[in-house]
Amino acid sequence: MSRTRLTGKIVVPGSPSYRKDRQNLNLSIQKYPCIIVFCQNRCDVKNALKWAREHRTPFRVRSGRHSYENFSLVNRGLIIDVSEMKDIVYDPEQQMAYIQAGAELGTVYQQLWDNRVTIPAGTSHNVGLSGLALGGGIGMLTRAYGLTCDSIEEIEIVVPCEKHGAKVICASHTKHRELFWACRGGGGGNFGIVTAFKFRVYPVGNVSIFSITWNWEDFHASYNSWQNWAPFTDSRLTSQIELFASGTITASGEFTGSPKELEKLITPLLKTGTPLTVMIKSIPYIEAVNFFNSPAGNLAAPFKRSGSFIYEALPDKAIETMKQFLENAPNQQTTIWQQALGGAVMEFNPEETAFFHRKAIIAQEYNTSWTCKYQKQENICWVEGIRYALKPYTKGDYVNWPDRAIKKWPCAYYGSNYKRLRKVKTEYDPYNVFCFSQSIRPYPPNGHYWLL
Numbered sequence: 001m002s003r004t005r006l007t008g009k010i011v012v013p014g015s016p017s018y019r020k021d022r023q024n025l026n027l028s029i030q031k032y033p034c035i036i037v038f039c040q041n042r043c044d045v046k047n048a049l050k051w052a053r054e055h056r057t058p059f060r061v062r063s064g065r066h067s068y069e070n071f072s073l074v075n076r077g078l079i080i081d082v083s084e085m086k087d088i089v090y091d092p093e094q095q096m097a098y099i100q101a102g103a104e105l106g107t108v109y110q111q112l113w114d115n116r117v118t119i120p121a122g123t124s125h126n127v128g129l130s131g132l133a134l135g136g137g138i139g140m141l142t143r144a145y146g147l148t149c150d151s152i153e154e155i156e157i158v159v160p161c162e163k164h165g166a167k168v169i170c171a172s173h174t175k176h177r178e179l180f181w182a183c184r185g186g187g188g189g190n191f192g193i194v195t196a197f198k199f200r201v202y203p204v205g206n207v208s209i210f211s212i213t214w215n216w217e218d219f220h221a222s223y224n225s226w227q228n229w230a231p232f233t234d235s236r237l238t239s240q241i242e243l244f245a246s247g248t249i250t251a252s253g254e255f256t257g258s259p260k261e262l263e264k265l266i267t268p269l270l271k272t273g274t275p276l277t278v279m280i281k282s283i284p285y286i287e288a289v290n291f292f293n294s295p296a297g298n299l300a301a302p303f304k305r306s307g308s309f310i311y312e313a314l315p316d317k318a319i320e321t322m323k324q325f326l327e328n329a330p331n332q333q334t335t336i337w338q339q340a341l342g343g344a345v346m347e348f349n350p351e352e353t354a355f356f357h358r359k360a361i362i363a364q365e366y367n368t369s370w371t372c373k374y375q376k377q378e379n380i381c382w383v384e385g386i387r388y389a390l391k392p393y394t395k396g397d398y399v400n401w402p403d404r405a406i407k408k409w410p411c412a413y414y415g416s417n418y419k420r421l422r423k424v425k426t427e428y429d430p431y432n433v434f435c436f437s438q439s440i441r442p443y444p445p446n447g448h449y450w451l452l
């Protein structure tokens with residue numbers, strides 16, 4: 001008989017907010033959970049996991065709702081939502097921040113900025129810190145300070161135990177070390193429910209930013225110039241390039257040094273083709289955060305996204321393939337977006353954390369969105385088409401840009417780290433209670449495969 005009661009704010013079909021509360025950012029995949037519990041503290045989280053196990057109810061963990069494939073939703077199951085747990089406490093003596101799992105990036109940046117510190121994280125304000133950090137975390141300070149997961153010092157996480165139990169543990173460099181390793185790049189929803197993080201923070205004041213735009217005639221030249229420069233330049237500079245089906249190319253970036261130095265560093269770009277616009281300036285860090293936030297990207301819409309990593313500069317043939325695909329895109333909102341890696345990302349080797357693609361020079365994403373149902377298939381085909389066409393020149397995919405169409409996803413996301421991730425899974429979740437279509441699988445007990 002069940003002993004555990006669900007605690008926290010509970011929403012069920014028929015509740016006035018059910019429709020809003022069940023939806024994620026990607027409207028193209030709709031799911032209908034039977035209960036959503038908005039946890040208020042770690043005790044609610046523990047109760048939710050116990051309850052789901054006692055009732056043998058499928059469940060998913062949710063924070064910022066930005067999963068591309070809506071892996072944080074489930075039909076006829078329980079959503080354990082931590083988004084109302086979002087306290088942030090800064091410790092100036094230790095230079096650490098204690099951040100609860102439900103915090104969104106925008107709030108994290110703002111509250112840390114009030115103390116003139118930050119963590120390296122992603123660009124969109126509404127992305128959940130949890131999903132982002134557990135999969136890696138790429139953003140405009142990545143080459144300077146590393147991935148988001150590289151700054152984690154401790155993770156508080158609720159994991160399954162005993163028959164129907166749940167317990168809170170802390171994983172760090174000294175405690176539950178293998179789990180700590182796995183939670184830095186292994187992706188969300190695999191091992192337990194993170195309730196809080198302890199992050200090392202970095203002092204920040206003014207930063208310099210730049211943006212350069214070209215038109216379509218400069219496609220080859222501008223892209224080539226950027227890809228041969230961005231991953232190799234001064235590691236205090238992180239830059240991105242966006243290739244828009246609407247016919248422009250924009251390279252932009254953030255530098256922790258002066259605008260004068262930045263101007264020198266971007267000379268190879270300034271000398272390429274005929275830039276339409278050029279902007280270089282020094283601004284308070286929080287304004288840079290707002291500059292790189294894309295409000296449109298935070299609006300719920302049907303979309304399809306996928307990605308890959310680039311390990312060596314793309315040859316002309318591949319650049320032409322990108323151009324052709326964009327010229328034949330399903331709509332003007334379609335883009336290819338790339339961010340330079342290298343710098344601090346490469347200071348770790350691929351086995352040091354679960355984030356495998358340390359040696360890639362660029363992470364790239366293929367993005368489409370649409371407004372009418374009948375456009376869905378065309379957009380999905382475009383994304384899968386370009387992923388396939390660029391496969392000879394790229395490797396894998398970032399676990400935070402998951403794509404159901406990738407059949408060999410363990411290798412694509414985790415490379416040779418997958419075996420170790422399975423060992424961690426077997427230790428912490430042997431019954432595979434944290435399970436979705438692309439979740440890490442435990443090893444079978446005694447060499448026998450079993451279901452659960």
Ligand SMILES: Cc1cc2nc3c(=O)[nH]c(=O)nc-3n(C[C@H](O)[C@H](O)[C@H](O)COP(=O)(O)OP(=O)(O)OC[C@H]3O[C@@H](n4cnc5c(N)ncnc54)[C@H](O)[C@@H]3O)c2cc1C
Nearest residue numbers: 061063064065066067072122123128130131138188189194
């Ligand atoms: C508009 C947009 C912009 C983005 N920008 C960036 C970017 O700049 N940099 C970057 O690296 N990525 C970026 N991403 C990708 C983003 O990192 C992933 O989508 C990430 O998984 C989102 O996390 P979430 O908490 O918002 O999403 P959710 O959908 O809530 O969760 C995502 C995954 O994490 C799991 N999860 C969530 N919370 C927890 C928890 N507390 N404990 C355990 N598992 C949990 C879920 O079960 C799910 O599998 C972006 C995505 C979008 C849609």
